[in-house]
Amino acid sequence: MTTPAIAASGLRKTFGDHVVLDDVDLAVAEGTIFALLGPNGAGKTTAVRILSTLIRADGGSAAVAGHDVAAEPDGVRAAIGVTGQFSAVDNLLTGEENLLLMADLHHLGRADGRRKTAELLERFDLVDSARKLVSTYSGGMRRRLDLAMTLTGQPRVLFLDEPTAGLDPRSRHTMWRIIRDLVAGGVTVFLTTQYLEEADELADRVAVLDHGRVVAEGTPEELKRRVPGGHVRLQFADVADLGAAARALGEGTPDESTLTLQVPGDGGIGSLRALLDRLDGAAVEVGSLSVHTPDLDDVFFALTTRKDAVR
Missing domain, CATH: 3.30.70 (Alpha-Beta Plaits)
Incomplete structure (x- = not known):
C-alpha cells in the first residue's frame, strides 16, 4: 500500500479548558482532494495549522508527505503550500513583484525566478494585470495571486483553508478549475470549506468535523446515502x-x-x-x-x- 500524503492519528488540541480537536484520525491519499467540513468552531482551521506545523498538537501524531509534523517540521514545510482564509499578498507591490519576491524567498535564481513568475502569471490569467498594484485587484484576482504565490515552491501537498470565501460564483468556478488542474498534475489538496456545493463538486473524500470530532467520513455519495429523505x-x-x-x-x-x-x-x-x-x-x-x-x-x-x- 502507498503511504498517505497526509495521515493523522488521535490528534488532540485544547485552548485552556476548551477542547478543539478530540482524537481526530485522518488519511488522505496522494493526488486526491480531501475536504474537511464543519460549522464555525468545529476545529477545521486548527487541524490545518497543526498539519502545516504552525502549531503543535497536544496529543496524537501526524505525518505529511512522509514527514512527522512534530519531529520533522522542516521536511513538512518543504513539501507543502498553505493558502489561508485571507489573501497574504502585499498591496504595495504589483502582482509580478509579489511572485518575484516569493521566488527569492524560495532561493530560485534570477532567471529561474522570472521564468517561474511568467509561468504562474500565465497559468492564473494574471498577465494583463501583472504590473498593476495588488491594491487595485478584485477579490478573485487576489485569491488567484495568493494561490500562485503558494505554488512558487512547487508543493506536493496543498492546504487550502476556505479558498473561495467571499468570491462571486464566476471567480469560485475559476478557482475550482485551477484546483482540479493542480490535482491532475499530482498535487494533493486538503480543503476546508463551508460551501457544501464546493466539497460536493471537488472532493474525492469528505470528513465532517463537529465539536472537534470526526462524525462521518466517506465519498460525497456515501455520505448522502447515510441521510434519509431520498x-x-x-x-x-x-x-x-x-x-x-x-x-x-x-x-x-x-x-x-x-x-x-x-x-x-x-x-x-x-x-x-x-x-x-x-x-x-x-x-x-x-x-x-x-x-x-x-x-x-x-x-x-x-x-x-x-x-x-x-x-
Missing part, C-alpha cells in the same frame, strides 16, 4: 393510473393535484429497475420520473449540531 417522484397521466400505482407499490405519498406519487428510495439503478418492473407487472404506465437524493447540505445539518464556539 425518494423517486413518479408522474402519471390521470388519477386512475396514480391510484393503480399506489396500490401496486403499497407505499408512497400520492398527490392528486399534481398526479404524482413520491416513493422512498435511494435512486440506485437496481431499486429503480425493481420499482418500474412492479409497475409494469401491474400494467401501470409512468409518464415521467425524477430522482431526488439528499445533498451535502442535508448531510451537514443531519450530522452537526449548532453550538457557540470560540475558535
Whole structure:
C-alpha cells in the first residue's frame, strides 16, 4: 500500500479548558482532494495549522508527505503550500513583484525566478494585470495571486483553508478549475470549506468535523446515502393510473393535484429497475420520473449540531 500524503492519528488540541480537536484520525491519499467540513468552531482551521506545523498538537501524531509534523517540521514545510482564509499578498507591490519576491524567498535564481513568475502569471490569467498594484485587484484576482504565490515552491501537498470565501460564483468556478488542474498534475489538496456545493463538486473524500470530532467520513455519495429523505417522484397521466400505482407499490405519498406519487428510495439503478418492473407487472404506465437524493447540505445539518464556539 502507498503511504498517505497526509495521515493523522488521535490528534488532540485544547485552548485552556476548551477542547478543539478530540482524537481526530485522518488519511488522505496522494493526488486526491480531501475536504474537511464543519460549522464555525468545529476545529477545521486548527487541524490545518497543526498539519502545516504552525502549531503543535497536544496529543496524537501526524505525518505529511512522509514527514512527522512534530519531529520533522522542516521536511513538512518543504513539501507543502498553505493558502489561508485571507489573501497574504502585499498591496504595495504589483502582482509580478509579489511572485518575484516569493521566488527569492524560495532561493530560485534570477532567471529561474522570472521564468517561474511568467509561468504562474500565465497559468492564473494574471498577465494583463501583472504590473498593476495588488491594491487595485478584485477579490478573485487576489485569491488567484495568493494561490500562485503558494505554488512558487512547487508543493506536493496543498492546504487550502476556505479558498473561495467571499468570491462571486464566476471567480469560485475559476478557482475550482485551477484546483482540479493542480490535482491532475499530482498535487494533493486538503480543503476546508463551508460551501457544501464546493466539497460536493471537488472532493474525492469528505470528513465532517463537529465539536472537534470526526462524525462521518466517506465519498460525497456515501455520505448522502447515510441521510434519509431520498425518494423517486413518479408522474402519471390521470388519477386512475396514480391510484393503480399506489396500490401496486403499497407505499408512497400520492398527490392528486399534481398526479404524482413520491416513493422512498435511494435512486440506485437496481431499486429503480425493481420499482418500474412492479409497475409494469401491474400494467401501470409512468409518464415521467425524477430522482431526488439528499445533498451535502442535508448531510451537514443531519450530522452537526449548532453550538457557540470560540475558535
